[in-house]
Amino acid sequence: MVEVALHHRYDRDGFALEAAFAAPPRGVTTLFGPSGCGKSTILAAVAGLLRPRQGRVALDGMVLLDTAAGIFVAPERRRCGVVFQDARLFPHLSVETNLRYGLRRAPREAEGPGFEEVVALLGIGHLLARRPAGLSGGERQRVALGRALLSRPRMLLMDEPLAALDAARRTEVLPFLARLRDAARMPILYVTHALEEVDALADHLVVLDHGRVLAEGPVAEIALRTDLPLAARRDAGVLLDCTVLAAPEGGLARLGFAGGELLTTLHPGAVGTRLRVRLRARDVAVAVQEPQGISTQNVLPATLAEIRPAGEPQEVFLRLAVGPSTVLARITRDSLERLALRPGMPVWALLKAVTFDHRVAAPPEHAP
Known part of the structure; x- marks a missing residue:
């Protein structure tokens, strides 16, 4: 289980985050809400890329952050695989070398899928000799997913990985994300403001607005709530x-x-x-x-x-x-x-x- 409780403010009168939730030990927990509601801030704090003013983050009982106890585990020791909006691949390396970079970062004792298994899972075998500049946006994101998975993380963090793609590329990548979700035996925190991605991937849903958690629970139960901002959407x-x-x-x-x-x-x-x-x-x-x-x-x-x-x-x-x-x-x-x-x-x-x-x-x- 992933336990998150955070309090953070940017400057004296800046954006304030006051959010707490618990994510199941497996499956996709989606952080959903409009731009600026605090989704990416939460992900950065879980990854260790942001040190909040107050908070606690624990993964399967292991405390990654506890400001009251003075605990702050360094990002590289948290074993979080992070996938951003832009793939952030090494442009001078081939797809295969980018993937093997993730594998080299995996702890020796860590268990996880092998190189061939990840390549087959994401359907990128025909891309191994290419460089990132020769890939489509959807292909780059699939390679970024593979690199994150090969680092043998204990948790995957995805920060709007499809936001920079057009509709056709999103449709291309979604089935691979669903396949990854079903194959990964770990919690996945997934940030999005797109309802189609919630429908396709989410098992557990955390609804955010203005830095606050409005509701959390199984996605089908949250979809039934008519008292949430979701109900105001025309596709509710x-x-x-x-x-x-x-x-x-x-x-x-x-x-x-x-x-x-x-x-x-x-x-x-x-x-x-x-x-x-x-x-x-x-x-x-x-x-x-x-x-x-x-x-x-x-x-x-x-x-x-x-x-x-x-x-x-x-x-x-x-x-x-x-x-x-x-x-x-x-x-x-x-x-x-x-x-x-x-x-x-x-x-x-x-x-x-x-x-x-x-x-x-x-x-x-x-x-x-």
Whole structure:
């Protein structure tokens, strides 16, 4: 487990950080929030690149920082693999030499993946003879990930590693990050302000704003919170764990989740693939009678569990129970009154669109 409690201020009237959270011993803990909220400051303090005024950082019981006890472990002794927005590769060295530099920095007794395993994991075997100037932005970031992993760290720290990439390059790198997350047996702290990266990678989510932790917990639970700034986003919604039940037939793939099935025009993978689906609240409509003769094919029986205010005064969130799963719908107050909606009544959820992340939780042969 990673324990973080920090208090820091830049100058007398500067930015103030007052944040505390605990990250699970494995998987990706994402620090999420707008620019300037303190995400990178936290990462710098964990890495030892910043000495906060007050604080404590511990990894699996080993204290890396405790200002009250006068403990400050030097950055090079913390064994944190750090990946920044820019890859920071040595321009005069080949990809292979850059990677082996990370391997040379690994403690002799440290266990971890070998050179060939990391190269295969990140799909960079064909790049080994090249120099960084001959790589795309996405390729450089994959090499930087490999170098960090080969240093055999006890923890990986990623500071918005995709922020400098365009949409195409981000799409290229995300599957490799997901593969790395599933292969690494260590905690990963990942800084981002991009919700698509949260959906694709996060297991645990820490929501920050103005230097404070607003909420932390499993990402699916935080996504359901309508009292957080996340709910004000137009892409706010829930995350469902799904399994591909049928490959596209007539252009549609069939997904199963705890509560029903979904049809989608996207191509989420082979039968048995497990993935996470974001259902945006604005894409969910409700009906008080079972619809007939409509084009929408995802019509799910549900129970209206709760009505909550939304960020806009003329809108509300509906929490819909679809079997054991919860779906959020965002509708106008006019619709709420016109349909006489109230908690406990049966409704039908109409899902106009679903969006997918890149997470594959298990290979098809191991899927339930």
